[in-house]
Each structure stands twice: as structure tokens, then as C-alpha cells.
Amino acid sequence: MGKNITVGTLGHIFLWSICCCLLLFVPSAGNTANYSDSAHGDPGYGVLRSSMPSTYAQGNCGHCHEQHEAAKSGLLFATNFSGKMTNPYTAADNACFQCHQDASSQSGGITNNNYSATFGGATAESDSIMDAFNQSSYHNLYDIQQYITGSRGTKSFSNFSALYNPCSGCHNAHLAKANKRSTGDPTETVMSKPSDHENLWGDDNGTTELMTSYGTGYQPPLYDGSSTLLEPDGLSTSATTQAGKTPNYNAFCTDCHNSTNVIYSTELGRNLRTFNWSLEVHGEDTASDDSSSYSGWGGSGSETEMQSPYSDSNLGSYVLSCMDCHEPHGSSNAYLIRTSINAGSVSLPSGSSNWDNVCSRCHAVASDLRNLHHRVKDDGDYSCSDCHIGSTRDGNIRPCIECHYHGSSFRGLKTF
Ligand code: HEC
Ligand code: HEC
Ligand code: HEC
Ligand code: HEC
Ligand code: HEC
Ligand code: HEC
Ligand code: HEC
Ligand code: HEC
Known part of the structure; x- marks a missing residue:
């Protein structure tokens, strides 16, 4: 919020500003105070292309825009987006990848670790944005561009013009800051909601932009390597303190992923399931807290359902963040599931059905959930084969997400 550069304003300043930048070599600071607060506009670590004359100061617009590149949309120095329909991507596919690629494969590349690493303290699985998008599960850039420009699907925000880069569905290159440089300071957010592209999202304290907007409901997960310290910076054990450092990712992601928008996924080969985050248990x-309510078949009558820092006695008051479970760009795990959740590594390659690897990072392991499940069997709503695969009634049970998935009929639970 509060960053009121508008497309119109940019349009007005475009001619003389670009001219200043490109012809007179005057940095654009002054008329674009918000740009100069941004990561790209920073004179110390902002944009810098070595092929440009040294008269172009670091952070100058001219490192991205060239007035003689009329053939390229947005007067960018490289193709904005090639339209490639699936990964793997190369730098030639997206102007952002010209810089946001592995520092070891190109001098001047930029280190951007995955979310689990930057805000979870885990070992980096990918260290550049291009690497993140080149994993087996990823936000497909073609689908995103089709979606935000209105070529496909339905949405609750205005269409972006056809020149827009898919990354612009979630970022504004003129405003994005560098949260990675101070992971506990959400005023350094990188995000712009698609419905509010000309503002940052996450930088307004005391409003719906932070996870504190759920009261005490948000319990940040454990920070890697600690049994008490919490995300996003691992500097405090207080849930409220840490929630106040965390942008409201839910409101951000649900700008697209909600109960009405129709969104096609090439990777999944179908429209995404719609869901309403306010109606899901997560x-x-x-x-x-049902652990003590069943003492039937083998049940002790009291079983611990949750792993630390979650507690059984608080069940019912928690609201999770999308980013507790998902990466924003890509992952080696299916459905962009994080490779480290609640301070423990998670492996779930595409095609794997071992969903308990994910669920048991926060819940008791499947065998300890047996009685909770057998309770519903005894209620008569489910038969053995709804849960058990084959005739042997043992640990071989159906993938958890066959019943517990976003948008299923009952609180994130399938009813038969
Ligand atoms: C000419 C090189 C260049 C291009 C092209 C470029 N960036 Fe950047 N970007 C940078 C640099 C340099 C930084 C600052 C890196 C740092 O903080 O160390 C940065 C930072 C960022 C940040 C803040 C996080 C961070 O690493 O500080 C975001 C978000 C971002 N860029 C998104 C984009 C998007 C989206 C595009 C394409 C529309 C893009 N960038 C294109 C060079 C570039
Ligand atoms: C679906 C929304 C979405 C799309 C599309 C998207 N991003 Fe992001 N991006 C995010 C979110 C959310 C974060 C914040 C979490 C983080 O910083 O890791 C982020 C973070 C970043 C960062 C900062 C990473 C760091 O080191 O903290 C950069 C740089 C970035 N994105 C660049 C890009 C580029 C380039 C593209 C297009 C190739 C892109 N993003 C597409 C949602 C998106
Ligand atoms: C600008 C709109 C937009 C925003 C914002 C957005 N997404 Fe998406 N998302 C899409 C589109 C389009 C697809 C379908 C293409 C695909 O599957 O990659 C998708 C697909 C997905 C998928 C399924 C991917 C797969 O192939 O299995 C997941 C998971 C997902 N998004 C999570 C998130 C999360 C988490 C956030 C918030 C950080 C988010 N999305 C924000 C547009 C968006
Ligand atoms: C990191 C690269 C980057 C930098 C630096 C940058 N821009 Fe842009 N700009 C873009 C991209 C990418 C687009 C195209 C829109 C899109 O794809 O999101 C764009 C579009 C524009 C547009 C057209 C806007 C529209 O929506 O029609 C104007 C005007 C503009 N930039 C001006 C500037 C000015 C002035 C500066 C310096 C103050 C600047 N840009 C710095 C990447 C950059
Ligand atoms: C990041 C931690 C986390 C992960 C990972 C996680 N959950 Fe949860 N889950 C919770 C929390 C916390 C609650 C309690 C929500 C509340 O209080 O309303 C919950 C609630 C539930 C409930 C409702 C429980 C009840 O008592 O009514 C079900 C069912 C559930 N989760 C299933 C799953 C499944 C299946 C998976 C794996 C696909 C999973 N969860 C992964 C944290 C997690
Ligand atoms: C709602 C789901 C559900 C239903 C219905 C269900 N089960 Fe189970 N069952 C489970 C789960 C979960 C476990 C624990 C799996 C594990 O250990 O990994 C389990 C474990 C078992 C075990 C192994 C017990 C042990 O720990 O040694 C047996 C035997 C079993 N079930 C028999 C049955 C029979 C017989 C029926 C039908 C009358 C049935 N189950 C119905 C979910 C269910
Ligand atoms: C065939 C459908 C089915 C499958 C498969 C299944 N569950 Fe469940 N699960 C249920 C039902 C039904 C309940 C009871 C919901 C209730 O009472 O509100 C339940 C309850 C739960 C609960 C919350 C218990 C509570 O406190 O009410 C958790 C956590 C859970 N399941 C996790 C898992 C995990 C993890 C897996 C995979 C190992 C799994 N489930 C597989 C149907 C299923
Ligand atoms: C507790 C972990 C957890 C949280 C929190 C979570 N997700 Fe998911 N998400 C999953 C799992 C597991 C799947 C795969 C099964 C399914 O579709 O639910 C998934 C799948 C998805 C999909 C693909 C749906 C499809 O059609 O296959 C999208 C989109 C998505 N999530 C977006 C989000 C958004 C947006 C949020 C926050 C509002 C969010 N998720 C929060 C675990 C989580």
C-alpha cells in the first residue's frame, strides 16, 4: 500500500524519463521516488548491465529499457516473454531471467533462494528464480500470462495489457523491494497483488496486509534447526511477534485462487479446483480436538494429534499461511509443496503418493491417526476400502489427498 505510482503517471513520465535515462544519462530519481526505494532502483545493489556505458548509474531505468528496442514490448532490452508453453526455460524466454539466473552460470546472476531457505532457514533447493521455475512443479509462466491478460479463464481483477510479463501478475518491477535482505521486515515486500498492481502488498502495518490480521490464529512454523524459534527470520519464539513480520500471503494468493476464478493448468491438464480459504480447516x-473423543478399537482415548509448535488444545483456532506448505515459484515436490516444512525436510516427487511425508510435519504420523479414522468407520459413514487399499487392512491406506484436499465438499474433507 501507499505506493501510488500509477500506470498513467509512468506513462506521462515515460517519454522524458526514458529520454533522460537513455539520452541524457540522468538517473530518474526525483520523479519516481518509489522506484528509487525499490530493489531495482537501488544505487548500491540495483539493476546494472555491464554492456551499458558507465555513464548509466546503477539502478537506472536504462538497464531494463532501451528506447531503440521498439520491437520488444515495453521497450525492454530483451524479449519480455517468449510464450514458451512449458519449462525448462532459458534466459532468452523471459527478460527477468536475463538477470535472475544462477550466479554461477552467468556473471552478474542474482542469488534468490527458494522460500523454504530464505524464510524457513532450510538449505537452498534452488538459488535463482530461473532455477526455481525449472523444477518439476512450478507456476507455469504461459498459463499465468494467458490468465492475467484475460486470454483464458475468469478473474476478479482487470486484465493486464498484452505486453505484460507473467512475473508481473505477482510483482511490479518498478516497486518490488528486497525482503531477502531483511527477512523480518515485511515493509521490504516483493509482492504486488494482481488486483492492485500499482501498490506493494505486505508493507502496511496494522492492516489486513500482515498475518496478524487473523488475531492470534497464525502460528508460524518452526525455523529450520530450532525447536522453538519461528519463521520468517528465526529470531523469536513468539507467534504474535513473528506473525507481525509475515505478509498476509493468503490474501495475496487468493486474489487468483478463490472460489470463483476459473484457472487452467497445463501441468495438471485441467482447470484448478476452486476453493474458499475461509471455509477450509487449514x-x-x-x-x-478429537483425540480424546474415541476410545474404540485399539484407541487409548487420548492421542496427540499435532506436532510442535502446534498444540492439540489450540485446535480450532489456527489459520495457516499458504506459504507454510507451498513455494511461490517452483519445487521438486508436486503441487509446489515446500521441500522443508515446519523445520523438517519433505520429499514428495511428482507421482509419489506418500502424502503422509507432508502431513506428518505438523500432524501425528498416519499410524497414530488410526483411531481418529476408525472413529468415522464406526460411525458407519465409511467402509474399510474407502481408506484401505487391497484386502489387507494395514498401513497401506489411500493417499491422504484423495479425501483431504482444497475445495472438497466438507471443510477440506471429501464426503462419500
Ligand atoms: C538488468 C537486470 C535485472 C532484470 C532484467 C530484472 N531484475 Fe530484478 N533485480 C535485479 C537486481 C540487481 C536486484 C537486486 C538484487 C539484490 O537485492 O541483491 C533485483 C531484485 C529484484 C527483486 C527483489 C528481490 C531481490 O533479489 O532483491 C524482485 C522481486 C525482482 N528483482 C523481480 C524482477 C522481475 C519480476 C523482473 C522482470 C520483470 C526483473 N526482476 C528483472 C536485476 C534485474
Ligand atoms: C504466483 C505469483 C508469483 C509469480 C508468477 C512470480 N513470483 Fe516471484 N515471488 C512470489 C512471492 C509470493 C514471493 C515472496 C516469497 C519469497 O521472497 O521467496 C516471490 C519472491 C520473488 C523474488 C525474491 C526472492 C528472494 O530472494 O527473496 C524474486 C527476485 C522474484 N520473486 C522474481 C520473480 C520472477 C523473475 C518471476 C517470473 C519469472 C516471478 N517472480 C514470478 C510470487 C510470484
Ligand atoms: C496472478 C494469479 C496467481 C496468483 C497470485 C497465484 N497463482 Fe497459483 N496459479 C496460477 C495459475 C494461472 C495456475 C495454473 C498454472 C500452473 O499450474 O502452474 C496456478 C497454479 C497453482 C498451483 C498448482 C500448480 C501445479 O501445477 O501443481 C499451486 C499449488 C498454486 N498455484 C499455488 C499458489 C500459491 C501458494 C500462491 C501464492 C503465493 C499462488 N498460487 C498465487 C495463478 C496464480
Ligand atoms: C527491472 C527492469 C525494469 C526497470 C529497472 C524499469 N522497468 Fe519499466 N518496465 C519493466 C517491464 C518488465 C515493463 C513491462 C510491463 C511488464 O511486463 O510488467 C515495464 C514497463 C514500463 C512502462 C510501461 C508501463 C505500462 O504499463 O504500460 C513504463 C512507462 C516504464 N516501464 C517506465 C520505467 C521507468 C521510468 C523506469 C525507471 C524509473 C523503469 N521503467 C525501470 C521493467 C523495468
Ligand atoms: C504446516 C502444518 C500443517 C501441515 C503440513 C498439514 N496440516 Fe493439517 N492442520 C494443521 C493445523 C494447525 C490444523 C488445525 C487448524 C485449526 O485449528 O482450525 C490442521 C487441521 C487439519 C484437519 C482437521 C483436523 C480436525 O481436528 O478437525 C485435517 C483433516 C488435516 N489438517 C489434514 C491434513 C492433511 C491430510 C495434511 C497433508 C496433506 C495436512 N493436514 C498437512 C497443520 C498442518
Ligand atoms: C477413514 C479411514 C479408515 C477406515 C474407514 C478404516 N481404516 Fe483401518 N486404518 C486407517 C488408518 C489411517 C490406519 C493407520 C495406517 C498406518 O498405520 O499407517 C488404519 C490401520 C488399520 C489397521 C492396522 C492396525 C494396526 O495398527 O495394527 C487395521 C487392521 C485396520 N485399519 C483395519 C480396518 C478395517 C477392518 C476397517 C473396516 C471395518 C478399517 N480399518 C476402516 C484408516 C481407516
Ligand atoms: C478415505 C478418506 C480418507 C483418507 C484416505 C484419509 N483420511 Fe484423514 N480423515 C478422514 C475422515 C472421514 C476423518 C474424520 C473427520 C472428522 O471427524 O471431522 C479424517 C480425519 C483426519 C484428521 C483429523 C482428525 C480429527 O481430529 O478429526 C487428520 C489429521 C487426518 N485425517 C489426516 C490424514 C492423513 C495424514 C491421511 C493420510 C495418511 C489421511 N487422513 C487419509 C478421511 C480420510
Ligand atoms: C497444510 C498445507 C497447505 C496449505 C496451508 C495450503 N495448501 Fe494448497 N495444497 C496443499 C496440498 C497437500 C495440495 C495437493 C492436494 C490438493 O489439491 O489439495 C495443494 C494444492 C493446491 C493447489 C492445486 C489445486 C488443484 O486444483 O489441484 C492450489 C492452487 C493451492 N494448493 C493453493 C493454495 C493456496 C492459495 C493456499 C493458501 C490460501 C494454500 N494452497 C494453502 C497443501 C496446502
Whole structure:
């Protein structure tokens, strides 16, 4: 919020500003105070192309825009987006990848670790944005561009013009800051909601832009390597303190992923399932502490359902963040699932059905959830084969997400 550069303003300043930048070599600071606050506009670490004359100061617009590149959309120095329909991508596919690629494969590349590393303290699985998008599960850039420009699907925000880069669905290259440089300071956010592209999202304290907007509901997961310190910077054990450092990713992601928008996924070969985060147990709906309510078949009557820092007695009051489970760009795990959740590594390659690897980072392991499941069997709503694969009634149970998935009919739970 609060960054009121508008497309119109940029349009007005475009001619003389670009001219200043490109012809008179005057940095654009002054008329674009917000740009100069941005990561790209920073005179110390902002944009810099070595092929440009040294008269172009670091951070200058001219490192991205060239007035003689009329053939390229947005007067960018490289093709904005090639339209490639699936990964792997090369730098030639997206102007952002010209710089946001592995520092070891090109001098001047930029280190951007995956979310689990930067905000979770885990070992980096990918260290550049291009690497992140080149993993087996990723936000498909073609689908995103088709979607935001209105070529496909339905949405609750205005169409972006056809020249826009898919990355611009989530970022504004003129405003984005460098959260990675101070992971506990959300005023350094990188995000712009697609419905509010001309502002940053996450930088407004005391509003819906932070995870504190759920009261005490948000319990940040553990920070890697600690049994008490919490994300996003691993500097405090207080859930409220840490929630106040975390942008409201839910409101950001649900600008696209909500109960009405129709979104096609090339990777999944179907429209995404719609869901309403306010009606899901992991979202704003309430779970219940059922561990003591069943002492049937083999049940002790009291079993611990949750792993630390979550506690059974607080079940029903938690609201999770999308980023507790997902990466924003890509992952080696299916459905962009993080490779480290709640301070433990998670392996779930595409095609794997071992969803318990994911769930048990926060819940008790499947064998300890047996009684909770057998309770519903005894209620008569489910038969053995709804859960058990084959005739042997043992640990071989169906993938958790066959019943527990976003958008399923009952609180994130399939009813038969
Ligand atoms: C000419 C090189 C260049 C291009 C092209 C470029 N960037 Fe950047 N970008 C940078 C540099 C340099 C930084 C600052 C890196 C740092 O903080 O160390 C940066 C930072 C960022 C940040 C803040 C996070 C960070 O690493 O500081 C975001 C978000 C970002 N860029 C997004 C984009 C998007 C989206 C595009 C394409 C529309 C893009 N960039 C194109 C050079 C570039
Ligand atoms: C679906 C939304 C989405 C899309 C599309 C997207 N990003 Fe991001 N990006 C995010 C979110 C959310 C974050 C914040 C989490 C983080 O910093 O890791 C982020 C973070 C970043 C960062 C900062 C990473 C760091 O080191 O902290 C950069 C740089 C970036 N994105 C560049 C890009 C580029 C380039 C593209 C296009 C190739 C792109 N993004 C596409 C959502 C998106
Ligand atoms: C600008 C709109 C937009 C925003 C914002 C957005 N997404 Fe997406 N998302 C898409 C589109 C389009 C697809 C379908 C293409 C694909 O599957 O990659 C998608 C697909 C996905 C998928 C399924 C990917 C797969 O192939 O399995 C997941 C998971 C996902 N998004 C999570 C998120 C999360 C988490 C956020 C917030 C950080 C987010 N999205 C924000 C547009 C968006
Ligand atoms: C990191 C690269 C980068 C830098 C630096 C940058 N821009 Fe841009 N700019 C873009 C991209 C990318 C687009 C095309 C829109 C899109 O794809 O999101 C764009 C589009 C524009 C547009 C057209 C806007 C529209 O929506 O029609 C104007 C005007 C503009 N830039 C002016 C500037 C000025 C002035 C500066 C310096 C103050 C600047 N840009 C710095 C990447 C950059
Ligand atoms: C990042 C931690 C985390 C992960 C990973 C996680 N959950 Fe949860 N889950 C929770 C929390 C916290 C609650 C309680 C929500 C509340 O209080 O409303 C919950 C609630 C639930 C509930 C409702 C429980 C009740 O008592 O009503 C179900 C069912 C569930 N999760 C299933 C799953 C499945 C299946 C997976 C794996 C695909 C999974 N969860 C992964 C944290 C997690
Ligand atoms: C709602 C799901 C669900 C239903 C319905 C269900 N089970 Fe189970 N069952 C489980 C889960 C979960 C486990 C624990 C799996 C594990 O250990 O990994 C389990 C474990 C078992 C075990 C192994 C017990 C042990 O720990 O040694 C047996 C035997 C079993 N179930 C029999 C049955 C029979 C017989 C029925 C039908 C009358 C049935 N189950 C119905 C979910 C279910
Ligand atoms: C065939 C469908 C089915 C499958 C497969 C399944 N569950 Fe469940 N699960 C249920 C039902 C039904 C309940 C009871 C919901 C209730 O009582 O509100 C339940 C309850 C739960 C609960 C919350 C218990 C509570 O407190 O009410 C958790 C956590 C959970 N399941 C996790 C898992 C995990 C992890 C897996 C995979 C190892 C899994 N489930 C597989 C149907 C299933
Ligand atoms: C507790 C972990 C967890 C949280 C929190 C979570 N997700 Fe997911 N997400 C999953 C799992 C597991 C899947 C795969 C099964 C499914 O579709 O639910 C998934 C799948 C998806 C998909 C693909 C749906 C499809 O059609 O296959 C999208 C899109 C998505 N998530 C977006 C989000 C957004 C947006 C948020 C936050 C509002 C979010 N997720 C929060 C675990 C989580």
C-alpha cells in the first residue's frame, strides 16, 4: 500500500524519463521516488548491465529499457516473454531471467533462494528464480500470462495489457523491494497483488496486509534447526511477534485462487479446483480436538494429534499461511509443496503418493491417526476400502489427498 505510482503517471513520465535515462544519462530519481526505494532502483545493489556505458548509474531505468528496442514490448532490452508453453526455460524466454539466473552460470546472476531457505532457514533447493521455475512443479509462466491478460479463464481483477510479463501478475518491477535482505521486515515486500498492481502488498502495518490480521490464529512454523524459534527470520519464539513480520500471503494468493476464478493448468491438464480459504480447516474454518473423543478399537482415548509448535488444545483456532506448505515459484515436490516444512525436510516427487511425508510435519504420523479414522468407520459413514487399499487392512491406506484436499465438499474433507 501507499505506493501510488500509477500506470498513467509512468506513462506521462515515460517519454522524458526514458529520454533522460537513455539520452541524457540522468538517473530518474526525483520523479519516481518509489522506484528509487525499490530493489531495482537501488544505487548500491540495483539493476546494472555491464554492456551499458558507465555513464548509466546503477539502478537506472536504462538497464531494463532501451528506447531503440521498439520491437520488444515495453521497450525492454530483451524479449519480455517468449510464450514458451512449458519449462525448462532459458534466459532468452523471459527478460527477468536475463538477470535472475544462477550466479554461477552467468556473471552478474542474482542469488534468490527458494522460500523454504530464505524464510524457513532450510538449505537452498534452488538459488535463482530461473532455477526455481525449472523444477518439476512450478507456476507455469504461459498459463499465468494467458490468465492475467484475460486470454483464458475468469478473474476478479482487470486484465493486464498484452505486453505484460507473467512475473508481473505477482510483482511490479518498478516497486518490488528486497525482503531477502531483511527477512523480518515485511515493509521490504516483493509482492504486488494482481488486483492492485500499482501498490506493494505486505508493507502496511496494522492492516489486513500482515498475518496478524487473523488475531492470534497464525502460528508460524518452526525455523529450520530450532525447536522453538519461528519463521520468517528465526529470531523469536513468539507467534504474535513473528506473525507481525509475515505478509498476509493468503490474501495475496487468493486474489487468483478463490472460489470463483476459473484457472487452467497445463501441468495438471485441467482447470484448478476452486476453493474458499475461509471455509477450509487449514484456512479460517475451525478444526476440533478429537483425540480424546474415541476410545474404540485399539484407541487409548487420548492421542496427540499435532506436532510442535502446534498444540492439540489450540485446535480450532489456527489459520495457516499458504506459504507454510507451498513455494511461490517452483519445487521438486508436486503441487509446489515446500521441500522443508515446519523445520523438517519433505520429499514428495511428482507421482509419489506418500502424502503422509507432508502431513506428518505438523500432524501425528498416519499410524497414530488410526483411531481418529476408525472413529468415522464406526460411525458407519465409511467402509474399510474407502481408506484401505487391497484386502489387507494395514498401513497401506489411500493417499491422504484423495479425501483431504482444497475445495472438497466438507471443510477440506471429501464426503462419500
Ligand atoms: C538488468 C537486470 C535485472 C532484470 C532484467 C530484472 N531484475 Fe530484478 N533485480 C535485479 C537486481 C540487481 C536486484 C537486486 C538484487 C539484490 O537485492 O541483491 C533485483 C531484485 C529484484 C527483486 C527483489 C528481490 C531481490 O533479489 O532483491 C524482485 C522481486 C525482482 N528483482 C523481480 C524482477 C522481475 C519480476 C523482473 C522482470 C520483470 C526483473 N526482476 C528483472 C536485476 C534485474
Ligand atoms: C504466483 C505469483 C508469483 C509469480 C508468477 C512470480 N513470483 Fe516471484 N515471488 C512470489 C512471492 C509470493 C514471493 C515472496 C516469497 C519469497 O521472497 O521467496 C516471490 C519472491 C520473488 C523474488 C525474491 C526472492 C528472494 O530472494 O527473496 C524474486 C527476485 C522474484 N520473486 C522474481 C520473480 C520472477 C523473475 C518471476 C517470473 C519469472 C516471478 N517472480 C514470478 C510470487 C510470484
Ligand atoms: C496472478 C494469479 C496467481 C496468483 C497470485 C497465484 N497463482 Fe497459483 N496459479 C496460477 C495459475 C494461472 C495456475 C495454473 C498454472 C500452473 O499450474 O502452474 C496456478 C497454479 C497453482 C498451483 C498448482 C500448480 C501445479 O501445477 O501443481 C499451486 C499449488 C498454486 N498455484 C499455488 C499458489 C500459491 C501458494 C500462491 C501464492 C503465493 C499462488 N498460487 C498465487 C495463478 C496464480
Ligand atoms: C527491472 C527492469 C525494469 C526497470 C529497472 C524499469 N522497468 Fe519499466 N518496465 C519493466 C517491464 C518488465 C515493463 C513491462 C510491463 C511488464 O511486463 O510488467 C515495464 C514497463 C514500463 C512502462 C510501461 C508501463 C505500462 O504499463 O504500460 C513504463 C512507462 C516504464 N516501464 C517506465 C520505467 C521507468 C521510468 C523506469 C525507471 C524509473 C523503469 N521503467 C525501470 C521493467 C523495468
Ligand atoms: C504446516 C502444518 C500443517 C501441515 C503440513 C498439514 N496440516 Fe493439517 N492442520 C494443521 C493445523 C494447525 C490444523 C488445525 C487448524 C485449526 O485449528 O482450525 C490442521 C487441521 C487439519 C484437519 C482437521 C483436523 C480436525 O481436528 O478437525 C485435517 C483433516 C488435516 N489438517 C489434514 C491434513 C492433511 C491430510 C495434511 C497433508 C496433506 C495436512 N493436514 C498437512 C497443520 C498442518
Ligand atoms: C477413514 C479411514 C479408515 C477406515 C474407514 C478404516 N481404516 Fe483401518 N486404518 C486407517 C488408518 C489411517 C490406519 C493407520 C495406517 C498406518 O498405520 O499407517 C488404519 C490401520 C488399520 C489397521 C492396522 C492396525 C494396526 O495398527 O495394527 C487395521 C487392521 C485396520 N485399519 C483395519 C480396518 C478395517 C477392518 C476397517 C473396516 C471395518 C478399517 N480399518 C476402516 C484408516 C481407516
Ligand atoms: C478415505 C478418506 C480418507 C483418507 C484416505 C484419509 N483420511 Fe484423514 N480423515 C478422514 C475422515 C472421514 C476423518 C474424520 C473427520 C472428522 O471427524 O471431522 C479424517 C480425519 C483426519 C484428521 C483429523 C482428525 C480429527 O481430529 O478429526 C487428520 C489429521 C487426518 N485425517 C489426516 C490424514 C492423513 C495424514 C491421511 C493420510 C495418511 C489421511 N487422513 C487419509 C478421511 C480420510
Ligand atoms: C497444510 C498445507 C497447505 C496449505 C496451508 C495450503 N495448501 Fe494448497 N495444497 C496443499 C496440498 C497437500 C495440495 C495437493 C492436494 C490438493 O489439491 O489439495 C495443494 C494444492 C493446491 C493447489 C492445486 C489445486 C488443484 O486444483 O489441484 C492450489 C492452487 C493451492 N494448493 C493453493 C493454495 C493456496 C492459495 C493456499 C493458501 C490460501 C494454500 N494452497 C494453502 C497443501 C496446502
